[in-house]
Amino acid sequence: MTEIAASKPWHDGRFAKILLLAIAPIAALASTKPTNFNMPGLGLDPSWTAAALYATRQKLSFGSEFVFTSGPLSPLYTRLFPLDAAPLVLVISLLWAAVFARLLYQTALGFQNTNGRLFYLYILLLGLAAPVMLSDGVTLFVMYGASVLYLRKKIGPASLTLAICVTAAFCAAKFSFLVFALPACLILDAASLPRKEPPYKSGLLLLSMFALFVACGQSPFSFPGYVKASLEVAAGYSPAMSIGTRGVELLLWLITATGLIYLSLRNELTIQAILECLLLCGYLLVLLKAGFVRNDGHTLIAWTGIFLAIPLILSAAQETSLHRGRIAFSMMLCVFFLFKISGVSLRTFDPFRPVKDAASQSAAVFRIALHPRAWVDGMTNSFRQAERTNAHESSLPSVNGPVDIIPSRQSEVIAKKLDYRPRPTVQEYSTYSASLIRRNREFYESTRAPEFILFAPGSIDGRHPASAEGALWPLFLRNYELVASTEDIVTLQKRNASLKEILQKPILIQSTIEKPVSVPASPSALFVKINVEYSLVGKILAILFKPPLVRLKVIYQDGGSQGYRLIPEMARQGAVLVPTVTTAEDFRKFCTNSHLDELKRPKTLQLDIGKIGRWAYQNTVSFSFAGLDLDSISNASETHPK
Numbered sequence: 001m002t003e004i005a006a007s008k009p010w011h012d013g014r015f016a017k018i019l020l021l022a023i024a025p026i027a028a029l030a031s032t033k034p035t036n037f038n039m040p041g042l043g044l045d046p047s048w049t050a051a052a053l054y055a056t057r058q059k060l061s062f063g064s065e066f067v068f069t070s071g072p073l074s075p076l077y078t079r080l081f082p083l084d085a086a087p088l089v090l091v092i093s094l095l096w097a098a099v100f101a102r103l104l105y106q107t108a109l110g111f112q113n114t115n116g117r118l119f120y121l122y123i124l125l126l127g128l129a130a131p132v133m134l135s136d137g138v139t140l141f142v143m144y145g146a147s148v149l150y151l152r153k154k155i156g157p158a159s160l161t162l163a164i165c166v167t168a169a170f171c172a173a174k175f176s177f178l179v180f181a182l183p184a185c186l187i188l189d190a191a192s193l194p195r196k197e198p199p200y201k202s203g204l205l206l207l208s209m210f211a212l213f214v215a216c217g218q219s220p221f222s223f224p225g226y227v228k229a230s231l232e233v234a235a236g237y238s239p240a241m242s243i244g245t246r247g248v249e250l251l252l253w254l255i256t257a258t259g260l261i262y263l264s265l266r267n268e269l270t271i272q273a274i275l276e277c278l279l280l281c282g283y284l285l286v287l288l289k290a291g292f293v294r295n296d297g298h299t300l301i302a303w304t305g306i307f308l309a310i311p312l313i314l315s316a317a318q319e320t321s322l323h324r325g326r327i328a329f330s331m332m333l334c335v336f337f338l339f340k341i342s343g344v345s346l347r348t349f350d351p352f353r354p355v356k357d358a359a360s361q362s363a364a365v366f367r368i369a370l371h372p373r374a375w376v377d378g379m380t381n382s383f384r385q386a387e388r389t390n391a392h393e394s395s396l397p398s399v400n401g402p403v404d405i406i407p408s409r410q411s412e413v414i415a416k417k418l419d420y421r422p423r424p425t426v427q428e429y430s431t432y433s434a435s436l437i438r439r440n441r442e443f444y445e446s447t448r449a450p451e452f453i454l455f456a457p458g459s460i461d462g463r464h465p466a467s468a469e470g471a472l473w474p475l476f477l478r479n480y481e482l483v484a485s486t487e488d489i490v491t492l493q494k495r496n497a498s499l500k501e502i503l504q505k506p507i508l509i510q511s512t513i514e515k516p517v518s519v520p521a522s523p524s525a526l527f528v529k530i531n532v533e534y535s536l537v538g539k540i541l542a543i544l545f546k547p548p549l550v551r552l553k554v555i556y557q558d559g560g561s562q563g564y565r566l567i568p569e570m571a572r573q574g575a576v577l578v579p580t581v582t583t584a585e586d587f588r589k590f591c592t593n594s595h596l597d598e599l600k601r602p603k604t605l606q607l608d609i610g611k612i613g614r615w616a617y618q619n620t621v622s623f624s625f626a627g628l629d630l631d632s633i634s635n636a637s638e639t640h641p642k
Contacts, residue, residue, distance in 0.1 A: 016119065020105050023127050028101035030130035030357040031138055034093035035364040037081040037379065039386035040411055042393065044427070044460070047410040049078040051426045054414050057083065059217050060422075063226030065448075067424040067439060069233055070174055071226070072216035077135065077173035081383050086376055088215070092169045094365070099162050100138060103145040106154050107308075110315025122311050129307060130354045136290055137304025140180060143167045144283040144305075147184045148312055151191055151272055151279075160188075164201060168208035172216070175230035176237075180286040181205055187275050194271065229424075232435045240432030240567045242293045242546035243461055250292055253302055256335055257284045260306065260313045276316075283309065285544070293546050307335050390415035397484060397491055401451035406468055407458065407489070421450040428468040429460045433569045437471045444475055453480055453492040456584045464552065464564040465582045470575025474503050474527060477633050482591040490584050490591070499636055503527055506626035512619050516555070516604040519578055520625050525590065526578035529624040530571040532607060538616030548613035553606040554580070560600070566607065568617075576628070578602055593630035 040050050052074035055066040062072050075082035075089050082089045104126065111119035146163035149155045164185065171178040182205060189199035214220050264280055265273075283305065291302025350356075368375045394412035396405075402421040405413050406428055413420045424439040425431040431440055443449065453476065457465040466473070478499040480492035506529075511517045519526065532550065534542060541547045552566040554577075562580075579599035581590050589595045609617055 017109070019123060020108050023123050024101045024105040024108070026354055026358040027104055027126050027130040028097045029361040030127075030354040031133040032093065032097040032100060032135065033357065033361060034097045035090070035361055035368065036079060037075075037086075038079050039081060039382055040390055040415060041386070042390055042409070042411055044408040047408050047412075048427055049074065049080045050411040050414050051422060052078065053080050053082060054410075054420065055422070056085070056216055061222050061225075062213075062218055063222055063224075063229040064439075065424060066422065066426065067229045067233060067436065068426050068430060069176065069230075069237070071172045071213070071230070072218050073169060073172040073212055074174070076169055081379050083380060083383060085216070086379065087372070090368070092166065095162065096139070096142070096166050096169075097361075099146075099159070099166050100142055102155070102159055103142060103149065103163070104308075106149055107145055107312050107315075110154070111311050118311075118314065125307075127354050128351060131357055132300065133304045133308075134301045136301040137287065137308065139167065139170045139177060140283065140286060140290070140301075140305050141308040143177075143181050143184050144279060144309065145312060147188055147279050148276055150188065151276060152316070160201070161204065164205050165208045168205050169212055171205070171209045172212040175227075176234055176290070178205075178209070178230075179234065180282055183282055184279060187278055191272065191275050229439075232433060233430070236433035236436070236569060238289060238293050238546040239542050239569065241429075241461075242549065243295055244549070246295055246299075249299060250295070253288075253292070253299075253306065256306055257288070260284070260309065264313050264316070280309070280313070289545060303335065310335065387415045391417070395486070396454060396489060397486060399452040399454075399491060403452040403454060404450045405454040407454070407456045408460075409454075413454070421448065423469075429463070431469060431471075431570075432567050434573060437570075437573050440469065441472060441475060444472065444479065449479070449494065451494050455490050455492055455587065456488060457581050457587055458583075462563075462565040463567065464575065464577065465580070466575045466577060467564075467567070467570060470570065471573035473576050474628065477591065477628070478502055481633075481636070482588060485584060485588045488584050490587055495636070499632060502629040502632060504627035504629060506624040509623045509625070511621055511623065513607055513609055513614070513617060513621055516606040517623050518604050519602050522578075522625075522627055524627040525576055525596070525630055527574050527626045527628055528577040528605070529574040529626075530566070530568075530605075530607070531622040531624075532566075532568050532571065533618045533620075534568070535616055535618050541616055547616050548610055550613065550617070551608040553608055554602045555604040555606070556580075556600050557603045558600070563608070574624070574626075577605070578625075590630070591633065593634040596630075 038046075038049075040046060048068065048070070052066075052068060052070040054060075055062065056072045056074065060066045070077065073085075073089070074080075075085065076092055108119070108122060108126070111122060142163050146155065146160050150157075150160045164181075167177060167181045171181055182202065185201040185205045188201040192199040192201070210220070210223055213223055213226065218226070261277070261280060261284070264277055287302045287305040291299045291305075390411060394409075394416055396409065396412050396416060396418075398416065399418065402419045403413065404421055404423055408427045408429070410420070410422065410426065423443050425436050431437055455476070457468050459465060459467045464470070469476075476492060478501070479495060481495050482490055483493045484491040504524075506527075507520050509517055513532070530552075534547065538547045550566040550568060552564045552571075553561060554564065555561050576590070579586075579590070579596060579601045581587050581599065586599055589599060605623065607621060
């Protein structure tokens with residue numbers, strides 16, 4: 001017995017397991033930070049997180065009255081303190097950390113059959129990298145890691161069930177997690193059949209998600225509509241929300257991902273090997289889109305997920321090459337350093353931060369367990385104080401009646417305790433498909449339409465300023481009139497009676513990509529629709545990753561030019577491109593049909609798609625120019641701002 005024990009690798013002993021028992025919880029607590037919550041703030045992201053919490057607390061129906069990337073359990077993902085739902089979110093957060101720690105421990109144990117240096121290197125890097133891991137990558141790994149470990153019989157049904165339930169909670173917080181979680185559960189169910197196990201995983205995921213949906217105050221009958229609406233949001237996300245890609249970083253990530261797929265291939269083609277390969281490919285595809293569609297801080301999601309998956313793949317890799325260890329070692333170093341550089345500055349790097357963060361989280365859990373009511377009351381007071389600060393700093397006007405706001409300043413409306421009545425898509429940049437535009441149109445034409453709209457043009461990612469709910473501007477002009485304006489916002493109030501159709505018969509022009517199109521001569525404002533269609537290649541790119549960007553080049557009558565990001569699906573629905581309405585003051589002139597000659601008027605419009613774009617888009621493009629009867633609008637207005 002002694003000889004057998006002595007013959008085992010030096011890293012395959014009690015010390016390694018004790019080390020893992022210490023490192024796994026530290027890494028899990030430092031990365032998930034389950035007791036940390038944010039307070040309300042001002043700006044784009046704080047606004048949609050505040051609006052999502054507002055929708056849950058006001059019992060707005062998710063899927064019809066509220067259609068966004070987040071679900072009714074959004075604070076679990078956004079970490080905005082959820083007030084009365086704090087106990088539920090805190091418990092799920094702690095379970096998330098516990099499940100993640102369990103998976104880290106079991107994953108790292110797999111290195112006992114691999115090179116000992118890699119094992120200890122991974123333990124070191126895991127601890128150091130934990131504080132900069134992003135929650136999206138961690139949550140995706142929870143489902144992926146649990147699935148693979150269960151297929152390998154390294155964890156039992158209890159651990160898998162907890163992982164599925166935690167993932168279901170995140171699916172109720174952010175629907176896009178379901179895009180990977182549901183196929184993963186279906187793969188597990190397929191693997192259950194030859195094992196003679198009950199195929200319960202998919203049902204458990206959906207049932208848990210449904211139960212949490214209802215627990216958040218939603219009607220059980222709203223769940224199908226929520227799924228349908230969320231699929232609409234997910235379908236248009238990549239083409240609309242993508243931004244430029246840093247080619248070198250993407251290439252390095254793809255090389256690393258390809259290396260993982262190569263290492264995962266087995267000499268013997270078994271059902272389990274096929275299922276594991278499918279899981280890995282699906283996992284990497286979701287990481288690719290989550291990290292590189294918006295090539296900014298989101299890239300850390302992709303690096304988080306791939307870093308966590310490396311030991312899981314290497315522990316099962318077959319020794320088909322003498323250079324396997326070198327490949328794996330180089331891969332881990334590459335991923336780690338890119339991962340760290342993406343997340344933190346090396347100058348401020350603190351090697352003791354993971355231990356400090358874990359100790360802080362542990363102490364917080366202990367305090368909350370001793371005095372839960374005091375914790376909730378203290379956090380609630382901080383929440384209310386933050387709202388009061390936001391209300392004091394806000395420059396929004398107060399209105400007496402239900403109100404929606406077009407710019408992404410929803411947190412100010414909520415903080416000022418206005419009667420906020422949001423349109424379904426909440427923020428203007430997220431209304432990026434025909435179906436989502438239709439939902440907003442139906443809202444504003446219904447009895448639920450707000451009495452007031454706080455309005456200003458402008459958008460994100462270099463889009464045209466008139467793309468802010470641009471397809472609905474004719475509706476706004478018919479149903480609302482301008483009653484007040486400030487430097488950065490105008491106030492629209494519902495008319496006593498809607499005006500008749502103000503759009504005139506359109507002028508249609510057929511053209512080709514990258515050919516300038518002359519704007520028809522007209523003293524009136526023009527509502528412009530641009531129909532540019534994907535080719536087959538473009539459709540595939542939109543599904544698997546993201547299509548090439550389209551730029552709208554505008555040449556003005558004064559000889560100047562400006563380029564704007566164009567979202568094809570939004571462009572088909574139209575926007576007021578003539579004249580160019582950039583500011584709230586421009587919109588006031590536009591609404592009142594006064595001093596329009598002071599606004600810049602385009603002379604030609606041209607689409608630029610680049611070399612790759614020529615493969616992704618059809619060459620023919622059509623333009624529709626419809627005049628707006630601004631005279632009838634100004635004549636019908638009962639009041640005008642000074």
